[in-house]
Amino acid sequence: MEGTAADGTGPARGHWSEERPPEGPGDAGGGVESAAGPQGFTGSEGRPDSPGDLPSASSKPGRIRTGRNLPAAIGVGVALGAAVIGSLYTVKALFLLVLVAAVGIGVVEMVRAFAVRDMRVPVRLVLAGFVAMVAGAYWGGPIWLLGAFTLTVLTLLTQRMFQGQEGYVRDAAASVLTSVYPALIAGFVPLMLSKPDGADRVVIFIAVTVCSDIGGYFAGILFGRHQMSAISPKKTWEGFAGSVLACVLCGALLVRYLLEGQFWQGAVVGVVVAMCATLGDLVESVIKRDLGIKDMGNLLPGHGGLMDRLDSLLATLVPVWLLLAVFVPM
Numbered sequence: 001m002e003g004t005a006a007d008g009t010g011p012a013r014g015h016w017s018e019e020r021p022p023e024g025p026g027d028a029g030g031g032v033e034s035a036a037g038p039q040g041f042t043g044s045e046g047r048p049d050s051p052g053d054l055p056s057a058s059s060k061p062g063r064i065r066t067g068r069n070l071p072a073a074i075g076v077g078v079a080l081g082a083a084v085i086g087s088l089y090t091v092k093a094l095f096l097l098v099l100v101a102a103v104g105i106g107v108v109e110m111v112r113a114f115a116v117r118d119m120r121v122p123v124r125l126v127l128a129g130f131v132a133m134v135a136g137a138y139w140g141g142p143i144w145l146l147g148a149f150t151l152t153v154l155t156l157l158t159q160r161m162f163q164g165q166e167g168y169v170r171d172a173a174a175s176v177l178t179s180v181y182p183a184l185i186a187g188f189v190p191l192m193l194s195k196p197d198g199a200d201r202v203v204i205f206i207a208v209t210v211c212s213d214i215g216g217y218f219a220g221i222l223f224g225r226h227q228m229s230a231i232s233p234k235k236t237w238e239g240f241a242g243s244v245l246a247c248v249l250c251g252a253l254l255v256r257y258l259l260e261g262q263f264w265q266g267a268v269v270g271v272v273v274a275m276c277a278t279l280g281d282l283v284e285s286v287i288k289r290d291l292g293i294k295d296m297g298n299l300l301p302g303h304g305g306l307m308d309r310l311d312s313l314l315a316t317l318v319p320v321w322l323l324l325a326v327f328v329p330m
Contacts, residue, residue, distance in 0.1 A: 080309075084206060088199040093138075095202070096190060100134055103186040106307040109296040110178050113307075116291050119174040120167070125156055126175065130183040138190035145187045152179050182307070185314045188321050195330050200258040205320040208251045208270055209313050212277040215246025232285045235278070244274040255328070265327040272323060273316045280315025284308070 087095040104127055111123045129152025136144030156175040160168055192201045219242020220235070228235040247270035255266030284307065288294065297305025 081210075085203070088193075088202060092193055092199065095193065095199075096134055096138060099186065099189055100131060102306055103130065103182050103310065105299065106182050106296075106305075106310050107178060109299075109305045109307045110182070113288070113291050113293055113296055114174045114178070116293060118167075118170075120160075120171045121175045121178050122156065122159055125159060126152070126178050126183060128152075129155070129179060130186070133183060133187040134190050137187045138194050141194075142191060145184075145191065149179065149184045149187070152183075182310055182314050185317055188317050192321050192324075197259060197330075201321075201324050204251070204254045204258060204269070204324065205317060206313065207254060208247050208273045208320070209277055209316045211246040211250040211270075212243040212274050212316075213312060216240060216243035216274075216278075218242060219245075229282060231282050231289075235281075240274070240278060243278065244271060247271065247274040247277075255324075259324070259328045261328045265323075269320060269323050269327075272319050276315045276319050277312035280312040283315065284311035 083098055084095070087098050107126055107130060108123055111121045111126070114121055129148065132148040132152065133145055136148040153176055156179065157172055160172050160175065163171075189202065189205075192198055192205065195201065216239040220239025223238040223242075224234075224236030226237045227233060228237050228240060248267045249270070251268075251270030251273065252263045252266035255261040255269060256263050284296075288296070295304035296307035299305050
């Protein structure tokens with residue numbers, strides 16, 4: 001049954017619906033895009049929650065529905081990959097612009113999503129703080145990253161104080177969360193990139209995480225039978241196994257041939273990435289379900305919003321940074 005709006009005129013935003021609306025091009029999950037950005041939540045997320053989504057119950061026999069416009073998703077993935085590789089191996093600082101643009105859009109999506117629950121986050125201050133974190137981390141190191149983050153949080157708390165007491169904790173908590181996720185976490189990318197072999201390390205981080213999504217996605221739609229979590233009902237243990245296998249193979253090869261590490265070290269990186277990427281997907285799912293939205297946005301055809309793609313990357317970034325620093329010191 002659908003929830004009913006307070007005025008009785010229609011379904012309430014964010015409630016579950018047993019009937020899914022007609023599917024539009026590139027959207028197998030339904031939902032209506034609001035003017036603010038995030039899509040209304042209809043009980044199923046519009047893209048498969050890799051690793052390992054179960055086929056839709058309405059799929060015809062012999063046909064597995066992927067839940068996304070796969071050609072569009074592949075095209076977007078190739079374009080993003082080309083932008084990353086092209087900037088990484090030409091001018092490193094150019095990749096920082098790609099990072100700021102991508103995560104900056106993610107910040108805007110988070111702010112708009114919080115607005116659904118009347119949580120006010122000063123987006124310009126968060127973005128300014130994020131740019132300071134990226135610059136400080138790349139040219140100054142971890143201490144500058146921590147300093148920029150701390151100043152950002154203090155500025156946000158002070159700015160909200162002058163707007164009154166009502167809703168202070170609610171808005172301040174949302175602002176600090178956005179400053180951490182995604183802003184502070186993304187600041188570890190320039191820490192990694194600033195090293196002499198930083199471009200190779202960033203490629204390993206991104207490639208192994210992407211393999212988690214790809215391996216889990218295809219293993220899930222081909223073999224998925226056993227549900228993994230009630231948080232995201234389409235995730236399966238078979239899909240998770242596919243994620244682990246893909247990450248181990250990719251990690252072992254890249255760590256060995258890009259950083260001249262050992263195969264077993266790359267395999268360990270792969271296992272950790274598969275676990276963290278899955279947790280990152282689940283965290284994002286919980287946030288969206290609590291806010292009552294389906295996707296963070298619709299910028300990327302076949303994917304949703306940028307935050308819908310950054311979730312697993314944010315969860316794997318710091319573990320990969322730490323593991324590579326231990327396994328293959330500068």
